Amino acid sequence: MKRRDFLKTAAVGSVVAGGALAGCNRQADDAGAAPAIQTQKTFRWKMVTTWPKNFPGLGTGAEFLAKAITEMSGGRLEVKVYGAGELVPAFEIFDAVSRGAAQMGHGSAYYWKGKNPALQFFSTMPFGMTADEMNGWLYHGGGMALWEEAYAEYGLVPMAAGNTGVQMAGWFNREIRSLDDLRGLKMRIPGLGGEVLKRAGGTPVNLPGGELFTALQTGTIDATEWVGPYNDLAFGLYKAAKYYYYPGWHEPGTTLECFVNKAAFDALPRDLRQIVRMAARAANLDMLSEYMARNNDALETLVDEHHVQVRRLPDDVIGELRRLSAEVVAEEAAKSPQATKIYQAYRGFLDKVVRWDDISERTYLNVREG
Numbered sequence: 306m307k308r309r310d311f312l313k314t315a316a317v318g319s320v321v322a323g324g325a326l327a328g329c330n331r332q333a334d335d336a337g338a339a340p341a342i343q344t345q346k347t348f349r350w351k352m353v354t355t356w357p358k359n360f361p362g363l364g365t366g367a368e369f370l371a372k373a374i375t376e377m378s379g380g381r382l383e384v385k386v387y388g389a390g391e392l393v394p395a396f397e398i399f400d401a402v403s404r405g406a407a408q409m410g411h412g413s414a415y416y417w418k419g420k421n422p423a424l425q426f427f428s429t430m431p432f433g434m435t436a437d438e439m440n441g442w443l444y445h446g447g448g449m450a451l452w453e454e455a456y457a458e459y460g461l462v463p464m465a466a467g468n469t470g471v472q473m474a475g476w477f478n479r480e481i482r483s484l485d486d487l488r489g490l491k492m493r494i495p496g497l498g499g500e501v502l503k504r505a506g507g508t509p510v511n512l513p514g515g516e517l518f519t520a521l522q523t524g525t526i527d528a529t530e531w532v533g534p535y536n537d538l539a540f541g542l543y544k545a546a547k548y549y550y551y552p553g554w555h556e557p558g559t560t561l562e563c564f565v566n567k568a569a570f571d572a573l574p575r576d577l578r579q580i581v582r583m584a585a586r587a588a589n590l591d592m593l594s595e596y597m598a599r600n601n602d603a604l605e606t607l608v609d610e611h612h613v614q615v616r617r618l619p620d621d622v623i624g625e626l627r628r629l630s631a632e633v634v635a636e637e638a639a640k641s642p643q644a645t646k647i648y649q650a651y652r653g654f655l656d657k658v659v660r661w662d663d664i665s666e667r668t669y670l671n672v673r674e675g
């Protein structure tokens with residue numbers, strides 16, 4: 306066993322038992338053997354997240370993943386979740402896992418666009434892919450290989466680990482009848498959606514989730530997007546604004562991610578590596594399923610009990626937002642050769658899959674109710 310490998314193994318992954326044997330086992334694993342002593346080895350990982358601990362859907366999704374890995378491995382790989390700020394602030398988890406201060410992170414790739422504009426395409430884009438389309442691209446359309454290549458530069462192994470599905474356009478304290486109503490609108494809408502709103506004449510504001518309700522209620526902002534009925538009901542946003550608009554053009558299927566420190570991942574025996582990968586796949590599906598079920602219940606509560614006015618954005622407003630989004634996304638894609646390459650792959654898949662979408666999901670949903 307090379308000394309360098311041993312140091313790497315010891316530095317990350319907190320080998321609790323049999324540390325000196327870890328490297329030997331790894332060589333045996335690589336040769337395809339599975340010595341009995343492997344079962345004696347225990348790893349303890351820290352998962353740092355961008356969400357408050359157990360935050361509905363997102364934080365609970367991180368817990369689902371940690372629990373799945375711990376239980377599927379029979380406790381050989383124990384993952385403990387830390388909410389935003391517990392070990393590191395929300396937006397520092399990428400760097401923390403990259404340098405090995407924690408072994409695993411749970412967030413969404415658009416948070417790292419300031420670091421590298423190419424990374425945001427693995428999260429969501431205004432007027433971009435839905436959850437199903439993203440999963441098709443990532444797992445069977447070449448997206449995952451590009452994601453792994455991009456994160457390898459940071460010593461990280463990425464995995465899709467959840468999806469919110471189509472979000473809502475947000476809560477507005479006034480009706481949106483035309484583009485004029487967007488002018489001067491002060492709205493909490495982060496990321497590229499915010500840039501699009503700005504070009505439509507609005508004023509985008511970025512506030513953490515915990516401040517939305519007060520900001521909206523006191524009139525500091527006129528509108529806010531958050532996620533969808535499930536999360537928005539929990540925040541009580543219906544008490545602060547009357548109109549609830551759809552569709553969530555700015556976040557049509559946000560992919561959540563987990564990423565693992567590559568040295569820690571490589572130090573695992575093959576079966577544990579596969580458990581981590583399969584647990585992430587299970588978490589990816591489970592979160593989307595949870596949002597489907599809970600959004601549906603929460604929407605009923607919002608409309609039937611709280612008499613929320615659910616409105617569709619007018620066609621001309623959507624048309625202009627779509628035009629501006631294409632502009633903004635093209636500028637992001639031009640920011641680096643890597644961003645261009647990833648965006649072209651993303652766009653290529655989306656342009657191609659639309660033909661199938663049209664005659665499958667879109668047609669079916671339109672004819673189902675007759």
Ligand code: CA
Nearest residue numbers: 472531532556
């Ligand atoms: Ca959102």
